[in-house]
Amino acid sequence: MNVSTLTTVFAQGPVEAPAIDFAAVAPILIVFGGACLGVLVEAFFPRHTRWTWQVVLALLSIGTAGLAFGLYLREFTNPTTTLADRLAVDRPALFLWGTLIALALAAVLLIADRTIEPGGSFVAQAAVRAGSVQDHALNIAPGGTGPAGMRTEIFPLTLFALGGMMVFTAANDLLTMFIALEVLSLPLYLMCGLARRRRLLSQEAAVKYFLLGAFASAFFLYGLALLYGYAGSVKLTDIATATTAGDRSDTLLFVGLGLLVVGLMFKASVGPFHAWTPDVYQGAPTPVTAFMAACTKVAAFGAIVRVFHVAFQASSWEWRGVLWAIAIASMAIGAVLGLTQTDIKRMIAYSSIAHAGFLLVGALALTEEGRSATLFYLLAYGFTTLAVFGIISLVRDADGEATHLSQWAGLAKRSPVTAWVFTFLLLALAGIPLTSGFIGKFVVFTAAVQDGMAPLVVIALLMSAVAAFFYLRVVVLMFFSDPAPDGPTVTVPGVFTTVAITLGVLVTLLLGVYPAVALDWVGPGLAFAP
């Protein structure tokens, strides 16, 4: 490097701070601010008061973020960008922010519950080796005061992940997207390993998720680099411009896109990049699984839709075929392997893989209808799956949650309300009318047929019939099998969990009976920021 370039590098004028639309990004700032405060609480407050502080802080942060979001929404008119074009503030992003905030609120309620599992679902000291004497001691009441309290770092971690997800769905360039991806992933890796019961399984899940997630991030980063080489910019709109010009290396474009897609699909647990999903869903503490299953899916598909629609719409002719195959693979893997599962958390994990396939069908419909259908599906699926995991956390025996399917036999006789609510949620996952699941599938498939993907929709319909089989199997088991004599009991949930489950069920019902409330919101005019 010669001297003159060095001079130009170092002798730049004063750096102009980019203009920030504080009203727009306030929800994100509040969430991250709450997370930082949470870390301070962890450092400076005595152990026995931390849980209260953390819960109040977390709920307050999310609530305030929701308030700031609502205030901004009322004044929102045109899609725009802020922070030097790094963040897009448009209707899709705002819709996903709203969805994420609401889902995270419910998830935090599940995480905060200490009535179902005395002391909370999380380990008191994560560093203690699983199965060791110290580990057992944590679960034995010292002096009759109940088991040791849980690790409260879980709350700031959740907030960090939530903030990352919100940035992820609004990121207007790939580099911001990558950073958001890491910000949302790293807390999740940790949270998976914090289960109070079945420590080994939980730690195994965390390690698996971390290793595979790190690989996926690397894929994403490499794809990003290649795309930068292709377009000379990481901005989504610049990449879109470059693809329309079409005078650059297609190799860079498609290899880059392929790698990028691998990273995104991994996060969204789309088959065949799903290998981590069953293990992690099973091993992670159930409230964390609920948070992951609902919010990560929303965030990942939000980003997928943005990347496809903004950056790669013009080149869709070349890559859509490959993604057809991925969508088919995901639906088939989820539906068929779901049939063979004997653990309910794994079964729901495979169901989420099948649903990821359906969502991908919607995301591949590169029209405004496809966009709004996918967003609606995300909203519907998020709340349903959150409530599903809420219910799963209630069915317990002496060893913690009773997740083996055979233990669910005859549940309707022990607790009819739980069984009926769970049946309703399973029917929603299967896509029976009067549930949000049906409307979601319906709008997604309509949009897909409209965009010329009728064959894919036929396969999707077949797969949803196959998937219906395993949901129904659980219903049969709960209602028409005799309960085992030493079977699990249904814990009466505390206020927090009750609120979270009720919220999920109500949204599932409301969106099924009167979906116009959300459909109008994701309806026409769902433009991305320029």
Add this chain to the structure above:
Amino acid sequence: MLTVVVFLPVVAGVLLLATPRLPDAVLRWCLVAVTAVELVLVMVLWADFPGAAGYRFEARVPWMPSIGVSYHVGLDGLALPLVAMTAVLFLACAVYSLRETRRVRAYVALLLFLETTAVGLFAALDLILFFLFFDLSIVGMYFVIAGWGHRDHRRAALQFFLYTFIGSLALLLGFIGLYLAADPHTFDIADLTASRPLDGAPLAGALVLLAVTVGLAIKTPLVPFHTWLPPAHTEAPAAGSALLAGVLLKMGTYGFVRIAMPVLPAAWRQYTVVFVVVGVVSVLYGALVALAQTDFKRMIAYTSVNHMGYIALAIGTAGIIAGNDAQARQLAVTGAVTQMVSHGLITGALFLLAGVFYDRARTYDMSSYSGLAGTAPRFAGLTAVGAFASLGLPGFSGFIAEFQIFTGSLGAQPVATALAVLGILVTAALFLLALQRVFLGQQRLPAYVPTFGDLRVAEFVAVAPLLSLALLIGVLPRFLLDTIERGAGAVVELVAR
């Protein structure tokens, strides 16, 4: 008004479900009361039904405006008789179920839920509303079979659910195709009927018709989509199989005359011969397989396939325009709808009677019985009446229906009609054989059954009115035909456009 009729049962069901500490007997009588009120309301509707064609009691409220879905209901000459038949059959099943003792609360709620789905489907004038009731009826019936059936009922219920659920998804695909073809996009049946969006697109029209046909044919069921039916019918509780055969099967055939024929007339005319062939095959195959059955309930189940075949034959010939005058076509469609009503009453009654076998001796195997007429004369008498009505003896509704179907079809499809008439011969044979084997001769029962009791009051009161109504329609059919003909005339005109 119509909305009240549609939702009265389910609202009552939810209230009963929510009211704590009701004794079972009260719940059972509540079921009877609600279904009776429902029937009265339907009679009021019928009395108010005018002489003109077109929809009555229409209500239309936007539901999901952004995707062109509205809550749109209304009745015409095709729908009203089926709604009435549904109300009658549900009342009969409610009376029959007065002896039900297992999980009565859930049973009552489910039956009322099913009644809403059935009435709602026949009244629906929006494809999504139609689909919604179609799918929910599957869910409801699944629970009835799985929860109150016997022997291998869980497997049968699952098979029923998956099979018909796949059918409903095919139906949904067809509906989406119609929606996208219409301009502006809409799911409204009346609007789609007026605009016929796919008449100018032969390939798309054919594909959509294929999807819709597969969905409806599974539900109907027509050969080769009938394999779910025998196990589901056989393992369901008596009232469940009566409703499944009497009401739920009609959802398929009704879908043809309500949606496939008026909305896709060009495609229907082009492929109408498929329905003729499938109809004849169903008629003969259903009859012959029924002849080979030793299980009484399975036998009746297969006669359903046979009877639905006549309907397919009739609506198939109604699509043949060339060399087939409008009067003959109208006769065929009228016969088809009359057959739907008639089959609902008669087969409903027969399935309720079949339930008596299981109630008394835990088996439907006809070879286990002989000479039942000696100790159970009323049972034998009603079963004989039901059997004769089912095989199409003049004086019963089945004759009116089949006679019109054959007369309407003969001109356009002489060979097919002649073959189909053979079906009557086979059904006659199988019913007479069954009657002879089970009811006549020296009395013989399964060893573990001391005596075979005659019909109890609830059973008699449930079955006798159904057969009386079949007889009434057979002798004085005008009150029914007047209504149906108006609807049938409209369909025939719509297909010929």
